[in-house]
Amino acid sequence: MTSSTDLRKAFAPTGKLRASINLGNPILANKNPQTGEPFGVSIDLARAFAERLGVDIELVVFDAAGKSVEAVRGEQADIGFFAIDPLRGEGIAxxxxxxxxxxxxLVPEKSPIHSNEEVDRQGIRVTVGKGSAYDLFLTRELKLAEIVRAPTSPTVVDVFVEQMLEVAAGVKQQLEADMNRFSGYRLLPGRFMVIQQAMGTPKSRGSDASTYLAKFVEEMKASGFVAEALHRHGIQGASVAPAA
Structure with missing residues (x-):
């Protein structure tokens, strides 16, 4: 790819950069309750990338990760922000x-489960957000426990409480926020996975485009942009990924 014109054509064939935004992960994106406008780290990165290309941005907002993935895979969006997973790699760079x-x-306070290793047992039902990174991961990893899928990640604990299930799985910060809504629950110590959040673009846009996007992400990490965005939005429990 040799010119900015080529880049704009690859990333913004409609004339605008369409960025797929998943509101199901509160660490990366939220909605302003007064204005309804989305804000967060992923929105900051999307705007910075559009500015780099010299094009306007259009935010394509979804309530679940699976829908956001499909928008990019189906080229209804030009870039997106996802947890890296082998299944999602089909069609997305x-x-x-x-x-x-x-x-x-997350488990009830009186649960006999006290460690992550005790979750994968017969008779244990684990609630996940349908199509989320941890849904894909746990579908591969859990051999004995049953997976119950909530419509979206933010509704996991609602389903977990309503159906009186044994375990809820999700982003730590979302579960902590839900504990303020529902009493009588506790987090298991440690973590069952580390979710790697990346940017992605349709593979059909070509290797030059995916290489350019990858270099942009590395620059945003190295410059302190990502760290500053996390701090500005008051995000805790997430860390800037190391350089590739």
């Missing part, structure tokens, strides 16, 4: 991660 997030388990 991922960058290296820019943020690392912990996945945790």
């Amino acid at each position: 991922f960058t290296s991660p820019y943020v690392l997030i912990e996945g945790s388990y």
Whole structure:
């Protein structure tokens, strides 16, 4: 890819950069309750990338990770922000991660489960957000426990409480926030996975485009942009991924 015109054509064929935003992960994106406008680390990165290309941005907002993935895979969006997973790699070129997030388990206070290793047992039902990174991961990893899928990640604990299930799985910060809504629950110590959050673009846009996006992510990490965005939005429990 030799010119900025080529880059704009690859990333913004409609004239605007369409960025797929997943509101199901509160570490990366949220919605302003007064204005309804999305904000967060992923939005900051999307705007910076559009500015780099010299094009306007259009935010394509979804309530679940699976929908956000499909928008990019189906080229209804030009870039997106996802947890890296082998299944999602079909049709999407991922960058290296820019943020690392912990996945945790939530159980009732009186639960006999006290460690992550005790979750995968017969009779244990684990609630996950349908199509989320931890849904994909736990579907591969859990051999004995049953997976119950909530419609979205933010509704995991609602389903978990309503159906009186044994375990809820999700982003640690989301589970901690839900504990303020529901009493009588506790987080298991440690984490069951580290979620690698990356940017992605349709593979059909070509290797030059994916290489350019990957270099952009590395620059945003190295310059302190990602760290500053996490700090500005008051995000704790997530860390900037190391350089690729």
